[in-house]
Amino acid sequence: MLRPSAFHEPHPEVISVPKLRSTAAVATTMSALAATSILTGPSAAEPFSTTACALHRTEAHHSEGVDAWNPAYTRPVGSLDAVLIFLSFPDATPHTTPDELTADHFPATSRFFQQASYGRFTLRPHPLKRWLRMPKPSTAYAMKRDWSETDRAAYLRDAFAAADRQVDFSRFGVVYLVADPDAPGVDSDATKVVNLDTPERLDGTDVRRVVTVFERHPPDRLVLAHETGHVFDLPDLYHRPTDGEGDWDTYVGDWDLMGSQFGLSPDLFAWHKWKLGWLDPRQVACVRGTSATRLTLEPLAAGPGVPVRSAAGAPAFGLGGGTKLAVVRTGPDSALAVEARGSAGNDRTACRQGILVYRVRGDVESGAGSVQVVDAHPRSQACWENSVYPPLADAPLALGESFTVPQDGVKVEAEGRTASGAWTVKITPELPG
Numbered sequence: 001m002l003r004p005s006a007f008h009e010p011h012p013e014v015i016s017v018p019k020l021r022s023t024a025a026v027a028t029t030m031s032a033l034a035a036t037s038i039l040t041g042p043s044a045a046e047p048f049s050t051t052a053c054a055l056h057r058t059e060a061h062h063s064e065g066v067d068a069w070n071p072a073y074t075r076p077v078g079s080l081d082a083v084l085i086f087l088s089f090p091d092a093t094p095h096t097t098p099d100e101l102t103a104d105h106f107p108a109t110s111r112f113f114q115q116a117s118y119g120r121f122t123l124r125p126h127p128l129k130r131w132l133r134m135p136k137p138s139t140a141y142a143m144k145r146d147w148s149e150t151d152r153a154a155y156l157r158d159a160f161a162a163a164d165r166q167v168d169f170s171r172f173g174v175v176y177l178v179a180d181p182d183a184p185g186v187d188s189d190a191t192k193v194v195n196l197d198t199p200e201r202l203d204g205t206d207v208r209r210v211v212t213v214f215e216r217h218p219p220d221r222l223v224l225a226h227e228t229g230h231v232f233d234l235p236d237l238y239h240r241p242t243d244g245e246g247d248w249d250t251y252v253g254d255w256d257l258m259g260s261q262f263g264l265s266p267d268l269f270a271w272h273k274w275k276l277g278w279l280d281p282r283q284v285a286c287v288r289g290t291s292a293t294r295l296t297l298e299p300l301a302a303g304p305g306v307p308v309r310s311a312a313g314a315p316a317f318g319l320g321g322g323t324k325l326a327v328v329r330t331g332p333d334s335a336l337a338v339e340a341r342g343s344a345g346n347d348r349t350a351c352r353q354g355i356l357v358y359r360v361r362g363d364v365e366s367g368a369g370s371v372q373v374v375d376a377h378p379r380s381q382a383c384w385e386n387s388v389y390p391p392l393a394d395a396p397l398a399l400g401e402s403f404t405v406p407q408d409g410v411k412v413e414a415e416g417r418t419a420s421g422a423w424t425v426k427i428t429p430e431l432p433g
Helices: 096-104 106-117 149-163 223-231 268-276
Strands: 044-047 076-090 121-127 172-177 192-202 205-213 286-289 293-297 324-329 334-341 354-361 371-374 402-405 410-417 424-426
Touching: 044 121, 044 410, 076 096, 076 149, 096 121, 106 121, 106 223, 106 268, 121 286, 149 172, 172 223, 192 402, 205 223, 268 324, 268 334, 293 324, 293 334, 324 424, 354 410, 354 424
Parallel strands: 076 121, 076 172, 172 205, 286 324
Antiparallel strands: 044 286, 192 205, 293 424, 324 334, 334 354, 354 371, 402 410, 410 424
């Protein structure tokens, strides 16, 4: 199934932008979470007190390593303020208003993160109320998907200059530059997160990355949530064909927002929720040894509406605070992840429910297959009329089914359901022979 091209970003997602001003970068420090790599021990599903299955963060762009947080990125825990700056051009009169364009993306973007984080993260938008005029016609910036560094730097330089007197950048952790969608030079394929080699110094703060938004009105569904995920160090999970033709969704299909904002089950993988700090260590189980291990997995997504909270007022975790992710270490930089996917919250339009298995690589670049869903039903497909990739739409194990992961020799069995809706799963890490 082909998708509109506005979503796809060139690989790699990082765009090096020449220095916009002569400024010195401010050093940023952040405490890292220590982890050790332990690949031996008794067969057991144990919490991550030993971090035995935590992949190391590598130099790969948007590495899926979870043993330490990359201090160059803001971690989305607590509240974060975002500014929306609306840019018009001399060669066009906007047909929309800033309020209309804000409504294209909010509250949908904030709601997505609120539900995905179980209430642990709130993104607060602060849109400007009027257009800011760029000094050059929209066509002068030569916007396109694989935008040249020179043209992109010129656009950013003029956008920062136009906004500097109107915006106190020190107040905001996320910056959205929203272009007039009806200007003749605006190309929706150019929507992207731009990482600055040299941070832009504005109002006493370093702006290290911005989201350049060139979406149509109305835009692609959840496109801004996807781009904001990059601001938090999440990788692209789609596969960009080298010739531009063919399927983009062969890696993860519908199963994560960073693969497709059109997905039927776009909630973030439990691995990403662990990486972002939305799962407690006790909610991640490391399956070790070679004997069979049984454990109970709660469905990944929180229910609809306001996230569930405990009696003490603290954020709860969907059906409770139980295990959301099981991990089997398969190599120095690889692991299998096992989670339960349902039809609630961000996954309310899911094609299939069940136990989803996927491979994770900590040493693979964004857009190169750092996560790949394992298809438990490789000879069938589902929801062909609205899935982004029907061959993976029925990837999860249904109740009573079992599957042995090719190459890794790990057997996963969906044995039962509890009264609360959690799944009882049996995992045998290494099958003999």
